[in-house]
Amino acid sequence: MPQLRIRKVAVLGAGVMGAQIAAHLVNADVDTILFDLPAKEGAPNGIVDKAIANLGKLSPAPLATKAKAAALTAANYDQHLDLLRDCDLIIEAIAERMDWKKDLYDKIEAHIAPHAIIASNTSGLSINSLVDALPASLHERFCGVHFFNPPRYMHLAELIPCRKTAKDVLEGLETFLVTTLGKGVVYAKDTPNFIGNRIGVFSILSTMHHTAAFNLGFDEADALTGPLIGRPKSATFRTADVVGLDTMSHVIKTMHDTLPDDPWHQYFKAPEWQQALVSKGALGQKSGAGIFRKVGKDIVVLDLSTQDYRPSDREAAPEVVEILKLKNPVEKFEKLRASQHPQAQFLWAVFRDLFHYSAFHLASIAETARDVDFAIRWGYGWKLGPFETWQAADWKKVAGWIAEDIAAGKTMANAPLPDWVFDGRDGVHTAEGSYSPARDTVLPRSQLAVYQRQRFPDPLLGETFDPGQTVFETDAVRMWHDGDGIAVLSFKTKMNTVSQGVIDGVQRAVDEAEKNFAGLVIWQSGEQFSAGADLTGAMGLLQSGDIAGFDAMIADFQKTSQRIKYSLVPVVAAVRGLALGGGCEFQMHSARTVAALESYIGLVEAGVGLLPAGGGLKEIAERVGRAIGSGDLYTGLKPYFEAVAMGKTSTSALEAKELKLLRESDVVVFNAFELLHVAKATARGLAESGYRPPLPARQIPVAGDVGIATFQMMLVNMLEGRFISEHDFEVSKRIATVLSGGEIDRGSLVDEDWLLRLEREHFVALAQMPKTQARILHTLKTGKPLRN
Incomplete structure (x- = not known):
């Protein structure tokens, strides 16, 4: 059966649903034209232009990054119907009025490409009544598709065939909805309000x-x-x-x-x-x-x-x-x-x-x-x-x-x-x-090929799926495989936090992967990749006065990140949901990250009065140094510094790329149930291409004392303007110090060990401060940050 290829889509109707459907299409890099009536005054595309501008103001955000708005093409029915001829899919999403929809179909039918699929986004109107407004030649290519609001976030999309909708049309559209747009598709009968x-x-x-x-x-x-x-x-x-x-x-x-x-x-x-x-x-x-x-x-x-x-x-x-x-x-x-x-x-x-x-x-x-x-x-x-x-x-x-x-x-x-x-x-x-x-x-469940990409689909009551063959299992982690040469490591801690057990488990898993597998994927069965380090265990060491033990724990954390980075087989992080603090640092050190669109990634340690010390700041300094060399390192570091000092978390995987917490080479997947499949394929592809870890970075140019002084001037202004507290100033100054490579000459060359030592030194110093400990305890008790 020939595959349905959807290169360009037209969305008819720039109302609340139409504009947001269009937004999600461009999130997925689908070339999209958004149509509406011509404006009565001003620019003919005024209605659509206003709808596109409004997308950036809505909450929750329809666009995965505001920059995506520029990808939408505005059009109106009077001037641009010829553009429909290049569209593979036309989604009608105007108001729920049967007469209005039929009038629009009369207007567009002569401009529809011979292969195009036409779908009505209706929440309950009869699909068979709607199709009667179209020529018989289009009936096989017409159906209902009901996105739930807001379309970016709601997993459900209902597919409603009319009496003559062709099977291959439905299956092709279902595949597009599932993989490209990340939807869970349910077939509904043509009854009012569907299912x-x-x-x-x-x-x-x-x-x-x-x-x-x-x-x-x-x-x-x-x-x-x-x-x-x-x-x-x-x-x-x-x-x-x-x-x-x-x-x-x-x-x-x-x-x-x-x-x-x-x-x-x-x-x-x-x-x-x-x-x-x-x-x-x-x-x-x-x-x-x-x-x-x-x-x-x-x-x-x-x-x-x-x-x-x-x-x-x-x-x-x-x-x-x-x-x-x-x-x-x-x-x-x-x-x-x-x-x-x-x-x-x-x-x-x-x-x-x-x-x-x-x-x-x-x-x-x-x-x-x-x-x-x-x-x-x-x-x-x-x-x-x-x-x-x-x-x-x-x-x-x-x-x-x-x-x-x-x-x-x-x-x-x-x-x-x-x-x-x-x-x-x-x-x-x-x-x-x-x-x-x-x-x-x-x-049984659908056997359509697209569902073979879901190793663990959303289970119904009583459904179980083969858990794979266990390599080893502890209280904190489980390593397993499917006999395909790629091992998978999953955490078992609450919110998949990074405990000492997880640290030990990651190191052991990399050892096992290097001996017996072509690659390793870090993937969680729950909705969060990792909420960060286990603060409870850290506070126990601090409160007992075991500073040496605390320092050793941080050193072990850093060793684990480095072990991921320099593994002889590719380690791929499969991220969805929260990837905060240490979870973010683990994925930063992976050979590649495969992230679900709804991934909320950030180095958020400043919120509890700490700085990232699992190699995150080291990795940023190295990336900026490698990209800029002897150039303006401060300017390269500034956006990173602001994100880390403010504890900023991305609102999507695409925004994580803008924040540079994901690399351009990292992969974004729209259906979270396909995440493991794509991550394993990515690990296998890296292995098949003769993967070697990067060479150790021994000559990293840093911003040094000039960079620290420049950051500090910015912080003094913020302190005097009461935008930050004195403790915020202290935390941010230390973040700037590590990112800049310490109090050394601008342009000095350092290695990773130097930066890791700086991270650890300032992390331990902050952790001993009463205001940091108060922040940590408050967060553990309430789940909310404390400004002090």
Whole structure:
């Protein structure tokens, strides 16, 4: 089958979603044209130009680096439709109006290339109705693709075929979405709101209904339906504020208008209080007020009993929290249902009606239960989907309870559960696959080639994947392989922090790799690469007065970084999530880093009153010296110094390249589940090309005393302007001293050992200072930095 190659994309519609979809396309280096109507005044592309300019102001940022905005091409429908002829993919993302979309299709159809795919980014309009506006010759190349907001960050993309969409078109587009844009793809049937919003919005409506029924406050309901049950901090009502109460009302109205026969139809309406807020312009986060609003530093919440805002301070009851903390889900649900506490009854009702709705509609909205669970997890950020939650809690027992409540008239609708729920099954997910009601069988995961790149895909409940063959394992690390010549090292510490056990494990792993493997990948199974050094262990040595032991620990840390750098086989760091402090330094010393787009990388030690001492400052000084030679070293060092002294963390892997914490040769991967595959391929490629480690740097030109003095002048101005504290000044001065190579002549040549000794000397000196120790203890206790 010929591969789908997408070189250029057009996005039609520069509204909130269209502009952000375009932004994510250029994040991935896809040549993208953003279209909208011509402006009535000023430059014809004014609407698009304004949308592109606005991308840099949004939070969270749609662009992985602001420089990407320049890659977008602005266009309008009156002047530039001919540009569509060069596009391989056209994504229509205008407002959710069937008539507007069809009018636009009439306008563009003559300009679409014979091979181009046309996709509508709609959150719920009928794909089969939309395709009727296009000539029959285009029907095989048309489908729906529903990105979730914000498109850069939300993993879910729903693919919705029309009756005639060609299989190769769908598979090619799926591959593009998965690898190029980093998405998790779920196929949805052409039903209103598809899967994610059909189930997700019902869950919100159900929670709203039960919040009123059990007389709970909005803040109280959010305290119960957030992290305590494995959902985001925004829970339910804050999520509605973030989405926008007007947007929520529109989606609810779509369900009301298009699902007249749904047994739950009477609940498909925005509550009166929501309608009142929308009519007042209180739309949620985007308008500054909604269900919640901020007053100074305080958060207040709407109280329906007083029709006014009150402090947001109602929490989950301790006895309910104790139930929710139970690790056994079977016991947890038994106690929730049995409890007489209104909050527990509320939670049982919320779960019960979600399970009931999901099971009743599964056959009509999705091919398998897997699609529903992934849609909710990836689109709404839940740790478990509805079917996984039900199955974990004892499928048969919970099914019986739901049936009892239906018979007793306690459920939101009296529709019976489908017969397949009671056919003796223990759930819908098995080792062989997930249940499909339409086919009455279990279907395995997709075998599309793109998924062979995911060594450990996102697991469903009960799914396990071959862990590979263990080389060695300790309390801190595990080294393993797949028999392909590339070893993998994973940390086991909390947040993958660098403890003494990790340091020992890395050194041993490099030894093993040099003896028995072609390369080594440092990769973590969790979401963080490493949150940095283990400060708890360091504080223990300091508080016991063992300065010599503390110094030796830092020397061992540096030795480990150098061992990574000078390994005779390539060591590749596979980074995702946090790579802070020591974690950042390990990847800086690797032969290559392969980083997921959402990697937040930084040398942040200044925040706890320290400086990087795992070789990070040494590495910066060496890189600048190698690049500039005898030139203006201060200017080369300045951006690094500012990033380190301010504890700056990149907001993406692409920004980490701008901060020079990643190299231009490092690889950025958009799908985190492909990270290990690409990292292993990178290590193998380096090995196959005859990899040799770099020669030791013995003649590094440094900025010396002139560099230190220049940095210090800048710091004095900041101190006098009260932008930094006296201790910040002390920490930053020492960072400048190490980066500049110490109090020696400008242009002096030093080696790595000289710089490592400087790092260690100043690190140990700072660590003994009371204000640094206060910062460390405060961070360990609260997780927040201390300014002192």
